[in-house]
Amino acid sequence: MELATLERLNAYRRARVAAALITDMGSGDASVIAEGDELDGVLGEAVASAFRSGRSSVVELDGARYFLNVYLPPPDVVVIGAVHISQVLAKMAALAGFGVRIIDPRTAFATPERFAGINLVTDWPADALKDKPLDTYTALVAVTHDPKIDDFPIAEALRRGCFYVGALGSRRTHASRLDRLRAEGFADKALARINGPVGLPIGAASPAEIAVAILAQIIEALRTRDIILRKSDVQ
Template structure:
């Protein structure tokens, strides 16, 4: 691999950005394609599908045989609120392959006893989130009902282009939330992408059932996301 290609690949990986390394098997020539460059690429359709699936594979284009090495950052879930729903959601999401972080400045709730083995941050979201960084491969679930905790996380998540942003609460609660977020400068288009009430409508009642509905909705968004979503060159 040429040094320039390797450096570019490592830079994309370090920045948690998706990319595809295209290798011509006959010649050994390689090139790196990022989502922003797919539309103008002669293999646009094939590359787009490879990025959506996240799977590396062998393809044929004309007389060429190419290997597509797909690099997609592992999906993450950031939860605000160390609540009962979170206690069920965090281990289920981990089992589904998401890296989970729970944020809640309320130290009575954010304890290792209630969240064993979870990346738990007993701090305010506006302190934690700039450190961990949100991106298009991160889902955010706001579960506290406390605007001082949830609103900063939602604002940050929408600005970062997270693939899923959901918030707990009734439609009336969400209406008031939208007004607060709009006052923070969040656009109407961004506000429309929030999943609220959070989770699939399966008639969930208990915290565990609500957690199932939330995780199912997150997985659905993850698998349906466009190949070009939220990626800057």
């Protein structure tokens, strides 16, 4: 592999863009492509499938052997609201390998005692997300059901192409939320990406059970997501 190829690959990884290194095992030639780049033919299909599964493997095409090494950014979960569900969800998501960040401007909820060892930000979401923006490898879960706190990050998650957007609230709460977002100019197709009521329908009742339902839905979205086209090149 040439140094320039490695530099490109590392630049994508630093920018949290999924990338694949394709090495021709016969010649040793290597090239880098980012998720969403056009790649025709059978090799394109193999690479798309590797991006979805996150698994690296050797593929044989027309007598040639290629090693497809896939580099996916580590997924993050951002939770809006330092409530009871968030306390359990933060721990469960960390165990499942996600980076976790909790954002809640209400200092009565967002206390270090309730969230020991968790990245907790006591700012308004608009400020917190300016410092560290959402991206396509981030799941956004809004659980305060206070429009003043939840609406902005939900809209931001749709704009940034988060792989999962979930919002807690009854069907009625969710319907009025959709009305407000529609008034902001979001199309129904975009709004359909919001999971509300949040979580897989497993009849979850307690905060811990609801956290399981939400985490399972996040994992489902991560492992079955469509290829999201990059909006801009990192280079």
